[in-house]
Amino acid sequence: xxxxxxxxxxxxxxxxxxxxxxxxxxMNHNYMYWYRQDPGMGLKLIYYSVGAxxxxxxxxxxxxxVSRSTTxxxxxxxxxxxxxxxxxxxxASSYSTGGTNTDTQYFGPGTRLTVx
Amino acid sequence: GQNIDxxxxxxxxxxxxxxxxxxxxxxxxxxxxxxxxxxxxxPTFLSYNVLDGLEEKGRFSSFLSRSKGYSYLLLKExxxxxxxxxxxxxxxxxxxxxxxxxxxxxxxx
Numbered sequence: 001x002x003x004x005x006x007x008x009x010x011x012x013x014x015x016x017x018x019x020x021x022x023x024x025x026x027m028n029h030n031y032m033y034w035y036r037q038d039p040g041m042g043l044k045l046i047y048y049s050v051g052a053x054x055x056x057x058x059x060x061x062x063x064x065x066v067s068r069s070t071t072x073x074x075x076x077x078x079x080x081x082x083x084x085x086x087x088x089x090x091x092a093s094s095y096s097t098g099g100t101n102t103d104t105q106y107f108g109p110g111t112r113l114t115v116x
Numbered sequence: 117g118q119n120i121d122x123x124x125x126x127x128x129x130x131x132x133x134x135x136x137x138x139x140x141x142x143x144x145x146x147x148x149x150x151x152x153x154x155x156x157x158x159p160t161f162l163s164y165n166v167l168d169g170l171e172e173k174g175r176f177s178s179f180l181s182r183s184k185g186y187s188y189l190l191l192k193e194x195x196x197x198x199x200x201x202x203x204x205x206x207x208x209x210x211x212x213x214x215x216x217x218x219x220x221x222x223x224x225x
């Protein structure tokens with residue numbers, strides 16, 4: 001049981017390049033999330049998904065896209081990288097019932113992205 | 117707007133007790149989480165409070181007062197491995213987690 005895994009661990013992008021951050025969980029969790037964490041700031045929700053085929057915007061979705069074709073995978077796409085997207089990106093998952101979402105979120109190890 | 121306040125940094129001595137405070141103003145309240153995050157690592161779950169009072173879990177305890185919009189995390193018998201950031205997060209009316217910036221705890225021998 002690997003939990004939540006993310007790839008790559010580190011990446012440097014040039015302005016305007018694109019990339020996909022991968023996230024996979026093997027806990028059969030229905031909810032999945034993407035956060036970014038900037039120095040001295042709290043985690044900010046980018047996108048989340050309540051199940052396969054369903055995604056929704058979080059607090060800071062601009063410049064990102066997601067898809068959820070399976071329960072296990074929730075990739076995050078950056079289309080035109082900008083320096084403002086330099087951050088640490090965390091994927092998380094939880095198992096929630098009845099839409100209450102009070103259950104613990106489990107985090108992946110993070111992807112450290114630098115855009116130059 | 118939604119706001120969660122925590123001290124930026126605290127210092128304590130090995131073996132001592134430290135209390136990390138968190139105050140919040142959010143649109144609705146469906147519970148408060150505390151997470152621990154070591155430098156360069158992912159956050160890991162410590163506690164969840166939804167009712168007023170103290171929840172004890174080994175060396176760690178978490179307290180909640182919903183009427184005051186206040187919580188604290190109490191760490192006893194501090195160990196060097198407790199050096200980390202402690203994140204307070206509140207579930208708002210939409211069941212979204214709103215995160216504080218975290219408190220960096222430095223433990224000195």
